[in-house]
Amino acid sequence: MxxxxxxxxxxxxxxxxxxxxxxxxxxxxxxxxxxxxxxxxxxxxxxxxxxxxxxxxxxxxxxxxxxxxxxxxxxxxxxxxxxxxxxxxxxxxxxxxxxxxxxxxxxxxxxxxxxxxxxxxxxxxxxxxxxxxxxxxxxxxxxxxxxxxxxxxxxxxxxxxxxxxxxxxxxxxxxxxxxxxxxxxxxxxxxxxxxxxxxxxxxxxxxxxxxxxxxxxxxQTGNREYDIRLSLLNANIDHVQKQLMAIDGISGISPSVSDDSTVLNLTLACKSDDDIRSTIYQKIKETDWILIDFHQEGKSLENIFRELTKEN
Amino acid sequence: MRQVIHIFNKEFKDYFISPIAYIVISVFLIVTGWLFFSTFFLYNQVSLRNFFSLLPLIFSFVIPAITMRLFSEEINIGSYEILLTMPVTFKDVIFGKLLAGIAMVVSMLLPTFTYAITVAFLGELDWGPIIGGYFGAILMGAAFTSIGLFASSLTRNQIIAFIIGMAICFSLTLLDKMLFLFPGSILGVIGYIGADFHFQNISKGIIDTRDIIYFISVMVISLYGAQLAMQEKN
The missing domain is CATH 3.40.50.300 (P-loop containing nucleotide triphosphate hydrolases)
Incomplete structure (x- = not known):
């Protein structure tokens, strides 16, 4: 048109x-x-x-x-x-x-x-x-x-x-x-x-x-950096951190506990060209944690915007 | 042509929505009425000659006040962008605005027709110079309106537009009264540029094509200047 x-x-x-x-x-x-x-x-x-x-x-x-x-x-x-x-x-x-x-x-x-x-x-x-x-x-x-x-x-x-x-x-x-x-x-x-x-x-x-x-x-353009959010029940922070940090591609974990201290929310900062979600799932299956939320957050548009428009 | 009419309608209505029209018309009538009638009985002549001889000077102040907003306001509030992105050409815009300005001058002159009627009661009035006078006044009004439009296209500030417009109109009016300042060889040319000279010819009832061509030339040059100024802004 x-x-x-x-x-x-x-x-x-x-x-x-x-x-x-x-x-x-x-x-x-x-x-x-x-x-x-x-x-x-x-x-x-x-x-x-x-x-x-x-x-x-x-x-x-x-x-x-x-x-x-x-x-x-x-x-x-x-x-x-x-x-x-x-x-x-x-x-x-x-x-x-x-x-x-x-x-x-x-x-x-x-x-x-x-x-x-x-x-x-x-x-x-x-x-x-x-x-x-x-x-x-x-x-x-x-x-x-x-x-x-x-x-x-x-x-x-x-x-x-x-x-x-x-x-x-x-x-x-x-x-x-x-x-x-x-x-x-x-x-x-x-x-x-x-x-x-x-x-x-x-x-x-x-x-x-x-x-x-x-x-x-x-x-999906630019660096493959994204966040994965997890919510777990019946899980201990230290244990979770130790288990998950062992996975290749996870560069950081920021945990937070819900107010009634039953749900453990985690944000995993990932940097990988492959999809590591299956690896994470396998890991969780091996434990007795209960998975109640699991999703990938795309790279925020803000970051892409800043990357593309920053002054050279 | 249809667009010219719509723009004309809008601009002309605008004068009467805001107080501008009423202020300008009142000031014009008070000033001309006073200056004309205060000496009218001293001359003891049944003619409007003195009234018409006042017009160039008064128009130099009043018409720039009418035209100052036509482009300046559009540039200032940004509505020019809205106007020009509708299906109109620049010619539609400028002719619409010009006609609105001229119509305003005419509505300013209309009440002064009562002067002629009043005077006609006092003696035998020769209507020839009256008709010539009004014809000349409208021609000169149109020329000054074009100059005002040009001044308005130069700036977003209405006061500056008014002062520039007034300066140009005032210079044109006074030019043939300042002839003693110029060397003899160019007197003819300078005299020809003066607006007053041409207007007085017409207002005596002598319709000479040279005078008409003069006013039309002033309009064409000013409108072309306005077009250049507006194009330059883009």
């Missing part, structure tokens, strides 16, 4: 986006991840036709951003970072204005406004000036703005930044709702968000793509 080829953007001497190639499929929810100043917003601004790339090109369907930016703008709904809406307008007036610009007929407009008001929870604030809205509400108006023409592609720049946890959940819920039928590109620097909302994650650092894949596949 969206093809990005050798996309490059210079601000004077500074290279904000450097030779990015990306192919976004229809119906995908793509998370653009990266530290501040990595080039996420710049990429999105080029995709939405706000400015042209220095070199390279973007094709949306069969349209090129250089020649058919108007057609592309019709296909894309865009919510810029922190929803910079006109302060002095009422929510209704603003959405009405957007609907007019998006070319909705008066009949379509009313139906669409009703639908969006229900989806984004705007029914009670339609008559309020935008300047009086809280950040979360403004963000919702921004999403309604982006969805006005029922676009095939939705581009959201940090849709949850600066919101409180409840609002974040609400906005994510809206994104999930929309994501069932639309292609969504969203940028964020919050990892859990990418994990919660996206099918696919692209990590950008210093204008370059450093990782691309599902959150699952990203976890």
């Amino acid at each position: 969206i093809h990005v080829e050798n996309l490059t953007k210079y601000y004077n001497e500074f290279c904000a986006v450097d030779q990015i190639n990306l192919h976004i499929r229809k119906g995908e929810i793509l998370g653009l991840l990266g530290p501040n100043g990595a080039g996420k917003t710049t990429t999105l601004r080029m995709l939405t036709g706000f400015f042209l790339p220095t070199s390279g090109n973007i094709h949306v369907k069969n349209y090129s951003i250089r020649e058919h930016s108007l057609e592309i703008k019709k296909l894309i709904g865009y919510l810029p970072e922190s929803a910079p809406l006109y302060h002095n307008m009422l929510v209704y007036d603003y959405l009405d204005y957007v609907a007019n610009i998006r070319g909705l007929t008066p009949d379509q407009k009313i139906a669409r406004l009703k639908k969006l008001a229900a989806l984004c929870g705007l029914n009670n604030i339609m008559h309020k000036p935008i300047s009086e809205l809280s950040k979360g509400l403004k963000q919702r108006v921004g999403i309604a703005h982006a969805m006005m023409s029922d676009p095939e592609i939705l581009v959201l720049d940090e849709p949850t930044s600066g919101l409180d946890p409840n609002q974040i959940v609400e906005i994510r819920e809206i994104i999930r709702q929309i994501g069932k039928e639309k292609t969504i590109v969203l940028s964020t620097h919050i990892l859990s968000e990418a994990e919660a909302a996206c099918d696919r994650v692209v990590i950008i650092n210093q204008g370059k793509i450093v990782a691309d894949g599902s959150t699952e596949s990203l976890r």
Whole structure:
């Protein structure tokens, strides 16, 4: 659906986006991840036709951003970072204005406004000036703005930044709702968000793509470091430690005992290219410990992110 | 064209949602009303000539105040990004805003038509110069609005936009009164650049294509400047 080829953007001497190639499929929810100043917003601004790339090109369907930016703008709904809406307008007036610009007929407009008001929870604030809205509400108006023409592609720049946890959940819920039928590109620097909302994650650092894949596949890249969590009954800490440390590949054990001191919880730090879970299980079977929980925790996305984006 | 109308509607409505329109119109009417009528009876002439001769100077202050927010505000709150990522071109945006500014100038001039009616009661009024005067005022208003748009596109600060716009309009107005400062060989050219000179021609009721071309040239140059300034920001 969206093809990005050798996309490059210079601000004077500074290279904000450097030779990015990306192919976004229809119906995908793509998370653009990266530290501040990595080039996420710049990429999105080029995709939405706000400015042209220095070199390279973007094709949306069969349209090129250089020649058919108007057609592309019709296909894309865009919510810029922190929803910079006109302060002095009422929510209704603003959405009405957007609907007019998006070319909705008066009949379509009313139906669409009703639908969006229900989806984004705007029914009670339609008559309020935008300047009086809280950040979360403004963000919702921004999403309604982006969805006005029922676009095939939705581009959201940090849709949850600066919101409180409840609002974040609400906005994510809206994104999930929309994501069932639309292609969504969203940028964020919050990892859990990418994990919660996206099918696919692209990590950008210093204008370059450093990782691309599902959150699952990203976890499996890099060093094979992971944690295994165990919960045992009828086990003695010292005994357990002695038995388990003998296994090759376990580099550390951090035990903790539950409040009623019956359950022993262990976190095993593992560093191995092979799966050592079967070895651990065999070991436990030989003893009379009772295993009540046993699972592997993937390498946290935070670690991968830090590894990929640290300054060289 | 459809988009120009939507943008025009929004911008024009904005003037009347905020207090700007009411303040600007009141100030304009008070200043012109006072300056015109305080000397009107001394001249003992049934004409609006003095009123029209005031306009270039007053427009130089008032019109930049109308136009200062048009781009500066968009740049400042970031809504320009929202605007330009909707299916509009830069031309739609700038013409929408220009027309809104001109419409504001017209709504400012409308109440002054009562001056003409009042004066007409006092004697035989020649309507030719009145129509020419209003036509010229709108042309000059359009040219100053373009200059104001250009000033507004330069900065995110509305006050700076106002001062730059005022400085340019003011210089154009005063230029042909400062001719004694220039050497004789370029007097003709400098005189031609002055806005007041062209406006006074039209307001006498003489519609000369040179004067119309002058105002249109000012508009084209300013709007092109605004386009360059906005492109430069991206």
